[in-house]
Amino acid sequence: MSIIQYGGWDTSSYLQTWASSLTFSVGDNLIFQYPPNHNGIEVSKADYDSCQPSNPIQSYNDDATTIPLTLAGKRYFIVGQ
Template identity: 40%
Template sequence: MSSERFNIVLVLTVMVIATLHMQVSDAQNTHTVGDSTGWTIPPHPNTYKSWAASQTFAVGDNLVFNFPTGMHTAAEVTKDAYDACNTEKPIAVWANGPATVPLKSSGPHYYLCTLPGHCSAGQKLAITI
């Protein structure tokens, strides 16, 4: 193989490896719900809606619900339960904070706090992956 051909192959190989590395790096992001606000009764009812609109979620990412254990929960629920703030039959509940929730499937996902009155006060999150 000529040195010019070898250099071209080497450059292409490096480019492919760099591209794969960027895809792997981008494949998993951690999203701290509410950023510095954390997971709490929000100061404004649209706090989590606005936060979610500023994010791009992908399968393989993680949500981190930052809350002190005993003060809140994070629960994944159905859309109907989310809309009604119904906490009776959650899909999953995380009671110890901070809670890391892996995003395993595409589509809409709904979360809320199961403590009385918290969801109706705006402590709920809807995202689309």
């Protein structure tokens, strides 16, 4: 198994440009790091588009979350407070 690190996205990055240059595969891990007193939330596309976690799929509260990609398909994440 090899480890490939992509430059991280942050608030100064244009998300669409950053994401369009990347391809993730089953077996990869996403690592989210966020400030204290924030959390990572996996949401539906509708909640992602509205940036509102009205029905969260999963919430992560450990400031550095590793999410294994075990299935193909799109997943959506936002950061909450």
